[in-house]
Amino acid sequence: MDFFNDPNIALIWPELLLAVSAMVLLMIGAYGGERTNRPIAALSVAILLVAAGLVWIGPDEGLAFNNALVVDSFARLMKVLVLLGSAAGIFMSAAYSRAQHFDRFEYPILIMLAALGMMLMISANDLIALYLGLELQALTLYVVAAINRDSLRSTEAGLKYFVLGALSSGMLLYGASLIYGFTGHTNFEGIALAMADERTLGLVFGIVFMLAGIAFKISAVPFHMWTPDVYEGAPTAVTAFFSAAPKVAAMAMLIRVVYGAFEPATLEWQQILAFVSVASMGLGAFAAIGQTNIKRLMAYSSIGHMGFALVGVIAGTEAGVSGVITYLIIYLFTVLGTFAIILAMRRKDGAYEDITELSSIAKTNPMIALLMTAFMFSLAGIPPLAGFWAKWFVFLPAIQVELYWLAVIGVLASVVSAVYYLRIIKIMWFDEGEEGFVPMAAELRLVVGIAGLFVILYVLIAGPIATLAGNAARSFF
Amino acid sequence: MAAAGLFFYLFATVAVASAFMVIASRNPVHSVLFLILTFFNAAGLFMLMGAEFLALILIVVYVGAVAVLFLFVVMMLDVDFAELRSGFLQYLPIGALIGLVLLVELVLVLGANTFAVDASTVAVQPIPDLAEVSNIRAIGDVLYTKYIFFFQVAGLILFVAMIGAIVLTLSRRPGVKRQNISEQVARDPKDVKLISVKPGEGI
Numbered sequence: 299m300d301f302f303n304d305p306n307i308a309l310i311w312p313e314l315l316l317a318v319s320a321m322v323l324l325m326i327g328a329y330g331g332e333r334t335n336r337p338i339a340a341l342s343v344a345i346l347l348v349a350a351g352l353v354w355i356g357p358d359e360g361l362a363f364n365n366a367l368v369v370d371s372f373a374r375l376m377k378v379l380v381l382l383g384s385a386a387g388i389f390m391s392a393a394y395s396r397a398q399h400f401d402r403f404e405y406p407i408l409i410m411l412a413a414l415g416m417m418l419m420i421s422a423n424d425l426i427a428l429y430l431g432l433e434l435q436a437l438t439l440y441v442v443a444a445i446n447r448d449s450l451r452s453t454e455a456g457l458k459y460f461v462l463g464a465l466s467s468g469m470l471l472y473g474a475s476l477i478y479g480f481t482g483h484t485n486f487e488g489i490a491l492a493m494a495d496e497r498t499l500g501l502v503f504g505i506v507f508m509l510a511g512i513a514f515k516i517s518a519v520p521f522h523m524w525t526p527d528v529y530e531g532a533p534t535a536v537t538a539f540f541s542a543a544p545k546v547a548a549m550a551m552l553i554r555v556v557y558g559a560f561e562p563a564t565l566e567w568q569q570i571l572a573f574v575s576v577a578s579m580g581l582g583a584f585a586a587i588g589q590t591n592i593k594r595l596m597a598y599s600s601i602g603h604m605g606f607a608l609v610g611v612i613a614g615t616e617a618g619v620s621g622v623i624t625y626l627i628i629y630l631f632t633v634l635g636t637f638a639i640i641l642a643m644r645r646k647d648g649a650y651e652d653i654t655e656l657s658s659i660a661k662t663n664p665m666i667a668l669l670m671t672a673f674m675f676s677l678a679g680i681p682p683l684a685g686f687w688a689k690w691f692v693f694l695p696a697i698q699v700e701l702y703w704l705a706v707i708g709v710l711a712s713v714v715s716a717v718y719y720l721r722i723i724k725i726m727w728f729d730e731g732e733e734g735f736v737p738m739a740a741e742l743r744l745v746v747g748i749a750g751l752f753v754i755l756y757v758l759i760a761g762p763i764a765t766l767a768g769n770a771a772r773s774f775f
Numbered sequence: 776m777a778a779a780g781l782f783f784y785l786f787a788t789v790a791v792a793s794a795f796m797v798i799a800s801r802n803p804v805h806s807v808l809f810l811i812l813t814f815f816n817a818a819g820l821f822m823l824m825g826a827e828f829l830a831l832i833l834i835v836v837y838v839g840a841v842a843v844l845f846l847f848v849v850m851m852l853d854v855d856f857a858e859l860r861s862g863f864l865q866y867l868p869i870g871a872l873i874g875l876v877l878l879v880e881l882v883l884v885l886g887a888n889t890f891a892v893d894a895s896t897v898a899v900q901p902i903p904d905l906a907e908v909s910n911i912r913a914i915g916d917v918l919y920t921k922y923i924f925f926f927q928v929a930g931l932i933l934f935v936a937m938i939g940a941i942v943l944t945l946s947r948r949p950g951v952k953r954q955n956i957s958e959q960v961a962r963d964p965k966d967v968k969l970i971s972v973k974p975g976e977g978i
Contacts, residue, residue, distance in 0.1 A: 306924075317931060324938070362924075363923070363924040366925070367924070402942065404941075407938070408935070408938065408939075408942070411931070411934075411938075414931070418928060427925065427928075430925060430928040430929060431928070433932055434928060434932050434935060437939065438939075441935070441939035441942060441943060444943055445942065447942075456943075499883065
């Protein structure tokens with residue numbers, strides 16, 4: 299048995315790298331004590347980036363472990379995004395975690411393990427593999443939400459997330475068991491084959507329950523209740539991580555499930571997802587208007603954005619999937635940039651989360667104010683910024699398949715949601731300033747700079763990204 | 776065969792009844808004891824299916840370790856269960872409604888359809904004939920070969936659970952008195968001072 303030449307192992311080198319290095323780093327941290335905190339954080343960022351590189355150049359594609367895992371161009375692109383998002387999550391939290399006293403060596407290691415779980419979710423081609431990957435990621439996120447255990451709000455966020463997450467896992471498992479019972483397969487290809495023959499009522503129930511479980515993970519209405527509380531309660535650095543990589547992974551998993559396993563039942567899942575999408579867009583647009591805490595506002599904003607992304611999934615065409623992928627790439631960069639600025643909202647006496655506190659920023663740091671304006675315009679979908687193209691690429695496929703009503707509702711929700719994005723811009727530039735914030739940490743500057751360049755100059759790189767997304771979407775058609 | 780049917784109904788009835796008592800009994804210690812009874816009956820059901828390995832594992836792991844741990848926790852923690860239970864009746868109607876909806880759905884699903892009857896034939900690796908292979912061997916045949924990936928990922932999940940439990944609960948507080956055995960052993964009997972404490976007064 300040659301381990302290094304095994305065709306199964308050849309496909310999971312990046313995953314193996316993450317798992318083994320997480321264990322090694324844990325040993326270093328456990329024996330090295332507090333002085334290893336910083337080197338471990340730096341090393342884990344480096345390892346995540348190396349893993350992203352491995353995924354990117356890895357020429358191997360195919361099925362592994364009796365079809366339990368699939369590696370295709372879609373999985374590879376999504377894994378690179380998730381790894382970049384996780385690396386940025388650790389990188390951005392460096393100064394914040396020190397200031398809030400949760401800079402423990404376990405934190406970057408847990409995020410590495412979460413990234414591993416997300417990679418397994420993305421590659422899952424089997425109900426068991428999907429559940430195991432999902433649970434690995436979710437369990438890690440519960441712990442990370444409560445990582446600042448001296449803070450009552452952080453532990454409350456962790457507990458809420460855990461209880462509701464366990465409920466959603468239960469629903470997903472119930473659906474998975476029904477699907478297995480009515481098709482006799484756990485493998486996605488097998489399920490699709492069995493579904494093509496016959497779709498009984500029980501199978502539709504299974505689909506509904508599975509989609510409910512997944513909708514919880516992407517925080518789509520009506521399974522969004524945990525999002526604002528967890529976003530607000532968790533430490534801001536953790537919220538920044540939550541809003542980026544796990545959303546991408548869960549959306550990728552949804553695409554794999556509906557286009558892989560449930561492909562013959564397209565009419566059934568389209569109805570469910572259309573409701574979820576419209577409800578998410580609506581709630582994201584209206585509920586965020588009254589928010590004063592910027593983390594809660596971003597939570598509602600993310601609910602709305604998941605609704606927009608779902609429009610592309612519902613379209614059910616290659617252009618639609620490629621649109622969702624583009625949407626996720628743009629969303630990841632914009633949200634990381636925005637949270638880097640939110641993380642920098644600190645004065646000497648602590649961190650601030652109220653949106654009125656941003657009023658000083660235009661005078662004290664006009665460059666950051668300018669970039670924040672770009673991020674807000676992009677989230678609102680104003681051309682020529684990246685966010686406009688994101689929405690363009692998901693609404694256009696919907697119109698092509700004559701889902702006019704969905705596109706119209708989407709555009710209307712987008713207009714309403716512009717209210718609160720514009721309000722932040724108004725507070726920054728036109729309101730009387732308060733005391734300035736302390737200078738931004740170097741790592742946050744770097745993230746804001748990269749994200750800002752991406753958002754503003756998106757038109758220049760739109761071509762290559764569209765090619766990438768198109769290649770990835772072809773995995774399903 | 777009649778005896779097997781009789782035992783099935785016996786185990787199943789007792790399992791359901793004691794599972795109900797787990798949530799219905801007032802005393803938490805009784806709840807845990809009923810939980811143990813449920814596990815035993817579930818083990819009996821496994822035994823009837825010819826899965827004696829799973830039956831014994833259930834008893835060893837769940838009764839021997841998990842339920843005993845529950846008992847410890849219930850007895851160690853001073854939780855006011857009467858207070859926890861105070862809102863129970865208030866939420867009962869909505870809980871019962873949701874339960875009823877789920878039940879109706881299940882009945883609809885199972886009544887109108889049958890599960891894939893050929894599931895065992897189309898399955899990639901069907902359960903081998905238990906007359907030829909013992910069930911412990913049947914599990915062993917696939918667990919480390921076909922399902923090695925799932926097995927390893929399950930191990931990783933337990934790994935995360937372990938890290939999480941330590942991260943969230945272990946705290947190194949200064950000034951905590953710890954047992955130092957070598958110091959205790961090296962103690963000179965001459966230094967030991969006996970103080971007679973009067974009841975109710977302390978030192």
